[in-house]
Amino acid sequence: MNAGRTFATAGRVLTQIRHDPRTIVLLVVVPSLLIGLVAWIFTDTPIFDTIGPALIALFPFIVMFLIASITTLRERRTGTLERLLSMPLGKADFILGYTLAFGLLAILQAAVAVSFAVWVCGLTIKGSIWLLLAVALADAVLGTTLGLFASAFARTEFQVVQFMPALVFPQVLLGGIFLPRDQLPDVLHVISDWLPLSHAIDALRAVATNSEDAAYVGGELLIIAAFAVGAVVLGSITLQRRTS
Amino acid sequence: MMDTTEPVISIRDLRVRRGRIAVLHGLTLSVPRGQVVGLLGPSGCGKTTLMRSIVGVQDVAGGEVTVLGGPAGSADLRHRVGYVTQAESVYDDLTVRQNLAYFCRVLGAPRSDVDRVIAQTDLGGNSGQLVNSLSGGQRSRVSLAAALLGSPELLVLDEPTVGLDPVLRVNLWKLFHELARAGTSLLVSSHVMDEATRCDRLLLMREGEILADETPDGLLAATGARDAEEAFLTLIARHPPEVSDGGNS
Numbered sequence: 001m002n003a004g005r006t007f008a009t010a011g012r013v014l015t016q017i018r019h020d021p022r023t024i025v026l027l028v029v030v031p032s033l034l035i036g037l038v039a040w041i042f043t044d045t046p047i048f049d050t051i052g053p054a055l056i057a058l059f060p061f062i063v064m065f066l067i068a069s070i071t072t073l074r075e076r077r078t079g080t081l082e083r084l085l086s087m088p089l090g091k092a093d094f095i096l097g098y099t100l101a102f103g104l105l106a107i108l109q110a111a112v113a114v115s116f117a118v119w120v121c122g123l124t125i126k127g128s129i130w131l132l133l134a135v136a137l138a139d140a141v142l143g144t145t146l147g148l149f150a151s152a153f154a155r156t157e158f159q160v161v162q163f164m165p166a167l168v169f170p171q172v173l174l175g176g177i178f179l180p181r182d183q184l185p186d187v188l189h190v191i192s193d194w195l196p197l198s199h200a201i202d203a204l205r206a207v208a209t210n211s212e213d214a215a216y217v218g219g220e221l222l223i224i225a226a227f228a229v230g231a232v233v234l235g236s237i238t239l240q241r242r243t244s
Numbered sequence: 245m246m247d248t249t250e251p252v253i254s255i256r257d258l259r260v261r262r263g264r265i266a267v268l269h270g271l272t273l274s275v276p277r278g279q280v281v282g283l284l285g286p287s288g289c290g291k292t293t294l295m296r297s298i299v300g301v302q303d304v305a306g307g308e309v310t311v312l313g314g315p316a317g318s319a320d321l322r323h324r325v326g327y328v329t330q331a332e333s334v335y336d337d338l339t340v341r342q343n344l345a346y347f348c349r350v351l352g353a354p355r356s357d358v359d360r361v362i363a364q365t366d367l368g369g370n371s372g373q374l375v376n377s378l379s380g381g382q383r384s385r386v387s388l389a390a391a392l393l394g395s396p397e398l399l400v401l402d403e404p405t406v407g408l409d410p411v412l413r414v415n416l417w418k419l420f421h422e423l424a425r426a427g428t429s430l431l432v433s434s435h436v437m438d439e440a441t442r443c444d445r446l447l448l449m450r451e452g453e454i455l456a457d458e459t460p461d462g463l464l465a466a467t468g469a470r471d472a473e474e475a476f477l478t479l480i481a482r483h484p485p486e487v488s489d490g491g492n493s
Contacts, residue, residue, distance in 0.1 A: 008349035016337045019374065079333035083390070086299050088322040089350045241317065244262055244303040 001092040009089070009097025013071070014104065023067075027109055031059035032116035039121035052123040053204035054177045056113055056132070060106045060140035061197060062168055068102055068147030069160045076151065081239070091236040099144050099232075106140025107133070126210035131217055135203045138224045142196055145231035152238030171197035176205075196227035250313070252277045252398055252429040253298055258307035260293050267293045268452045270307070275431055275447075280420050282443030283433040284472070290452040291433040292330065295400050298431065299327040312397055323351065326391035326399045330406070332383045333390075336376040340367055340386050343375060344393065353394035361389040364419055366412070381408045388416075392423075399423065401432045405439065417442045440472035448476055455479045 017023060035055050042048040075081040084094065110133055117123040125132060150167060154160035174184065174192035181192050181202075192198045203220035206212040251274035260268040267290045275281050283291050296302035297309050300317015309316035312324055334343045344358045362371050365385040370378060375386055388404055405413045417439075420430050424444070432443070440446055441460050448456040448463075456463055456479055460472065469475035 004352075005350055008346055012335070012338070012342070012346040015342055016335060019337045078336075079329050079331035080335060082301055082329065083327070083333040083347075084350065086301055086322060086325070086327050087347070087350050088319070088352070242301055242303045 001090050001096070005089055005093040006096045006100065009093055010100040010104075013098055013101035016071075017101075017105070027063060027067075027105060028112050031055075031063070031109060031113040032120075034059070035113060035117045036121055039117070039123070048121065049124055049208070050205075051177055052117055052121070053125075053132075053208040054175065054201045056110065056117060056136055057139050057175075057197065057200040057204045058172065058177075059113060060110055060136050061143040061200065062164070063109065064102050064106055064140045064143030065147040065150070065168060066161070066164060068098060068144040069151040069154070069163060070147075070157060072098065072148050073151040073154055073157060073160050082243075085239065085241045091239045094239065095145070095148060095232050095236055098148060099141055102144040103137060103141050106137055106144075110136035110140070123208070125208050127207035127217075128214075131214065132204060132207045135200060135207065135217065135221060135224075138221050138228070139197075139200045142200070142224050142228045142231070145228045145235060149231045149235040149238065152235065168197075171195045174198065175201045177201065196224055199223045250277065251275055252312060253431065254310045255298075256308045258294075258297060258309060259305045260290075260297060260302060261305045262293070266305075266452065268297070271452070271454060273447060273454055273457060275429065276445065277429050278424055278427055279444040280417075280424050280430045280432060280442070281445045281447060282440055283431055283447045283449060284437060284440055284476070285435065285449035287435050289449050291435075291449055292402055294449070295327075295402050295431065295433060299325060299400055301327075323394060324397045326394075326396035328384075328387050328391045328399075328401045328404055330402045332375075332387045334375050334383065334386045337374065339372055339374055340378075340389075341371045343386060344389055347390045348393050351394040357393050357395075361392040364392060365389040366415065381412060384408070385412075385416075395428070397428060399428060399430045399432075401430065403433055403435070405434065405436070413439075437473040437476060438471070446472070448479060450480060450483075453483075455483055 035052065038051065038055060039048045114129065114132060114136070118125055146167065150163040151160055154163060174188055174195055175197045181189055181198060184192060199220045203217050206217055253275040255271055255273050258268050258271040259266065271294065283294065285291055293302060297304055298311060298316055300321065311321055314321055340362070341358060344361060348355065348358050362368055365388055367382065367385055367389060370382055375383055378386070384404065384407065388401065391399060391401070405416055408416065420432060424430055443460060445459055446456065446463055447454055458466065463472070463475050467475040467478040469478050
């Protein structure tokens with residue numbers, strides 16, 4: 001692991017995205033539009049205040065999962081990954097470089113989405129906005145690392161897109177957006193405890209309602225971080241210098 | 245400094261399987277230092293697998309591959325061996341210069357290397373262009389330029405001249421010989437037999453075996469042929485292919 005190579009990789013990924021302004025616009029604008037749509041649907045009901053925070057957790061996670069899995073799959077397929085691994089680039093440099101680049105994008109995305117939700121759609125955040133951004137960022141990092149890991153099991157872009165419903169949708173369904181987690185059937189409740197997105201949504205909800213202290217949110221952040229580290233470790237095992 | 249007479253690559257009894265098919269069955273060969281060595285043979289004969297084994301990105305089933313005095317693929321060799329695959333393996337959505345600057349930083353090579361390799365591969369006029377706007381020949385030169393960064397001691401080039409126009413091809417071979425004169429060792433594969441005469445030494449390969457390891461003149465003398473293509477055919481006639489285990493012949 002080498003800081004220079006990690007930063008070089010992050011810079012390279014960001015330069016690639018800079019050459020693709022349409023992706024940047026979609027990345028930044030779409031979450032806000034969807035949050036606006038949900039706020040509109042639930043006008044004059046208290047529902048937006050309960051599911052709004054969860055939406056802020058969903059976007060960075062889903063979007064970063066998708067772009068991380070597709071871009072790293074592209075690196076595997078075009079041979080650039082093989083070139084990099086035949087050079088003195090560490091696997092950690094590669095993964096951390098990507099995580100750093102997508103983490104920065106996620107900050108931008110989350111900042112715009114949170115501002116829009118709070119100032120335009122009137123979402124009430126009783127706790128700290130900074131804590132909210134921190135959870136959204138942790139979420140994006142989690143999405144990135146899971147995406148890197150998933151890309152190892154896909155041979156084509158079609159397959160990797162299918163991993164989205166397979167790995168992401170169950171977490172959305174069991175995360176407490178549709179039904180609070182404590183009202184789920186017991187087995188599903190236990191399963192949902194083991195899904196990282198549940199903890200992200202819990203944390204965001206706690207910040208929004210200021211119902212728990214910072215230690216609780218910190219604990220949830222640690223759980224998310226543990227999942228992200230696990231995905232990085234598994235992901236780096238899938239980056240083999242020698243292949244058949 | 246290493247002994248200059250010591251081979252830059254030496255391979256003993258290299259065996260590689262892909263799935264259930266044996267691609268290389270017990271190759272033994274050595275590549276001398278400071279020369280342009282051509283690896284010639286038809287598509288699918290195992291050239292790429294052999295090159296991947298030399299660079300150390302191929303899973304091998306057995307045998308020994310020693311490169312620049314160390315086992316192939318060891319960490320220390322990652323600075324000293326440049327590798328160009330048949331796929332361009334550069335980033336489409338970066339400019340030529342951005343690609344090279346990134347690989348340069350990964351290698352820890354001096355920044356001035358970027359301008360040097362752009363000049364060596366005649367890409368001066370395209371350095372600010374996105375790679376996806378370049379022609380196939382230009383893209384493969386970007387890939388070659390990336391391998392020249394950091395002045396590696398050994399260059400392993402998999403079909404670097406495919407799809408290039410004749411003028412560029414001549415220029416590239418001139419570049420290969422300039423590099424060799426400066427002390428770089430090159431292993432260059434091709435399935436175009438008329439490129440054989442441009443090499444200092446030839447390895448003729450067929451179905452995972454080396455048929456000949458000779459100088460171009462030596463090869464013609466040994467076979468009595470007029471050109472490399474004819475020599476290759478003569479050699480095939482002399483060595484009827486064995487039925488390989490798991491193969492479909």
